[in-house]
Amino acid sequence: MTQPAPAADLPALDLAAARRTLDAQPFSRLLGARITAFGDGGATLELDVREELQQQNGHLHGGVVSYAADNAITFAAGTALGPAVLTGGFSIQYVRPARGRVLVARAEVVHSGRRQAVVRCDLVTVDEAGAERVCAVAQGTVLSAGAAQG
Numbered sequence: 001m002t003q004p005a006p007a008a009d010l011p012a013l014d015l016a017a018a019r020r021t022l023d024a025q026p027f028s029r030l031l032g033a034r035i036t037a038f039g040d041g042g043a044t045l046e047l048d049v050r051e052e053l054q055q056q057n058g059h060l061h062g063g064v065v066s067y068a069a070d071n072a073i074t075f076a077a078g079t080a081l082g083p084a085v086l087t088g089g090f091s092i093q094y095v096r097p098a099r100g101r102v103l104v105a106r107a108e109v110v111h112s113g114r115r116q117a118v119v120r121c122d123l124v125t126v127d128e129a130g131a132e133r134v135c136a137v138a139q140g141t142v143l144s145a146g147a148a149q150g
Contacts, residue, residue, distance in 0.1 A: 013083060015039065018075055021083065028071065031064065035075060041109040043075035046102055049125070060098035060135075065123055069138035072105035073119040077142030080112035088116065090140025098135040100125030116143050 018038040022028050022045075031053065037044035045068055047053075055061045069092050078085050107121040123136040 013039070013079060017083070018043065018078070022071070022075075025071075027067070031067065033068070033071065036104075037106075038075060039079055041076065041079050041112075043072050043079065043107050045072040045075065045105045045107075048102055049098070049100055057097070058099070060103060060125070062094060065094070065098050065103065065136050066092055066138075068103055068105035069107075069121045069123055069136065070140070072107035072121050073138065073140040074142050076107035076109050076119045076121075077112070077117040077140075080109050080117050081115075081142065081144045084145035085117075085142050086145055088141040088143045090138055092136055092138040094136045095134050098123070098125050100127045100133065102126040103135075104132070110139075114144075115146075116141055 015038045018035045022035050031047050033045055033047045036046050049060050053060055053064045070087055070090055073090055074085055074087050103125055105121055105123045107119050109117050109119050111118045119140050119142060121138040124132040125135050126132050
């Protein structure tokens with residue numbers, strides 16, 4: 001099995017590369033997700049709240065919130081582990097119903113080793129006036145693809 005490259009040997013990753021990777025995900029395109037920040041151990045993913053993404057009570061569906069957490073966590077870990085990463089697992093706590101104009105998932109690496117990273121993600125909704133409100137928090141473990149196959 002090939003070991004992940006040391007951090008100094010990782011290919012250069014930048015916002016443009018992260019956007020190309022996200023665009024290569026059909027589900028992310030379906031949701032209209034976009035990466036707005038990427039690098040230095042963090043990533044921010046956003047998506048517009050639309051009626052077809054809501055549940056029966058008019059809140060953003062929890063599955064959409066969970067998707068945003070998962071992808072933001074994985075992208076943030078990629079800044080530390082390189083581009084070939086997979087989610088090992090994550091947990092999410094829904095704080096309040098997600099209502100607003102935009103969902104923002106901000107993820108930051110808490111700890112990273114050679115094969116895995118632990119990442120925290122705060123999810124907020126932004127209303128028409130630009131005010132943010134926390135709707136969920138998540139934490140996950142991301143593995144380098146080589147470690148996940150071993």
